Amino acid sequence: MELLKQKIIEQGVVVSDQVLLLDAILNEQVDPELTMEMGKAFAAIFKEEGITRVVTVESSGIAVAFATAYELGVPMVFARRKKTLLADPDSYVERVPSFTKGIVTDLLLSRKFLKADDRVLFIDDIIANGDAAKGLIKIIERSGASLSGVGIVVEKCFQQGAKTLREQGIRVESLAKIASLEGGTVHFAE
Template sequence: MDKLKRQITEHGVVVSDQVLKLDALLNHQIDPQLTMEMGRQFAERFRDSEVTRVVTVESSGIAVAFATAYELGVPLVFARRKKTLLAEPDMLCERVPSFTKGIVTDILISREFLSPDDRVLFIDDIIANGDAARGLVKIIERSGAELVGAGIVVEKCFQPGASSLREQGVRLESLVRIASLADGRITFAD
């Protein structure tokens, strides 16, 4: 997606050789037209997978996951990062570290929203070390649903997250792949 690359180049802030801040595009402010185009791209790539639900992790993945679910005509389920007073005691839960937040949190999905009949597409904004993604994969597996693939807006190729999912046999499609953030510059892989 050339437009996405241009937006990342123009608005992305290289914080370090490991961290890219995309607040102007994905994590704080959202471009609705670009987000809907990203959803169309993921829907097109996974249209033949008979997806019944799109799943993401709260909160930065929600906008793109919504656009994808809308294009596929299926529900969106997002894993919560905090247990609420209304949460049932038997939720699917996995403890995961957050690369950008520097903390460990629980991600939770109600059992009523994932079943063994579901074919799930996981959508997220960025994959770095892949801890949240691996945690969500475990939740999907415990629900009995089938993970048909993962769509990631930005894959940081120099960190192990995407490759570890691929090694598990997960079909992973990225819209943009970043090879390096060295010297304060964004270098795309393709």
């Protein structure tokens, strides 16, 4: 997706050869036009899959997942990272490490919003090691729902997350693939 690549070059900040900061377009500030275009792109990619629900992990995946769900005309559900007083006590829970946060957190997703007959599309902002994705996929599997695919805004190809999911037979589609961040520069794959 050329618009996304352009925004990454213009507004992304390479922190190290492992970390790309995208807070100006995905994580702290959301670019509405870009977000809606990403939603349209994911909806077009997965339109033949009969998706009934789009899922994501809070918080950075929510905007793109919402745009995708809107385009597909289905509900969007997100897994929380923290239990609150109002959280549904009957939730699926999976413990996962976070590459960017450097901590282990719980993913919680209410059972009432994920059913065995759902065809699920998982959307996320960035995939590095894929730990959050693996955790949410375990939740989807436990629910009995079927995972139709995973849509990733930015895939860091030099880390193993997306590759590991593909090796498990999971369809992973990424809008931008980064081959490396060496020398403080974003190098796109393909």
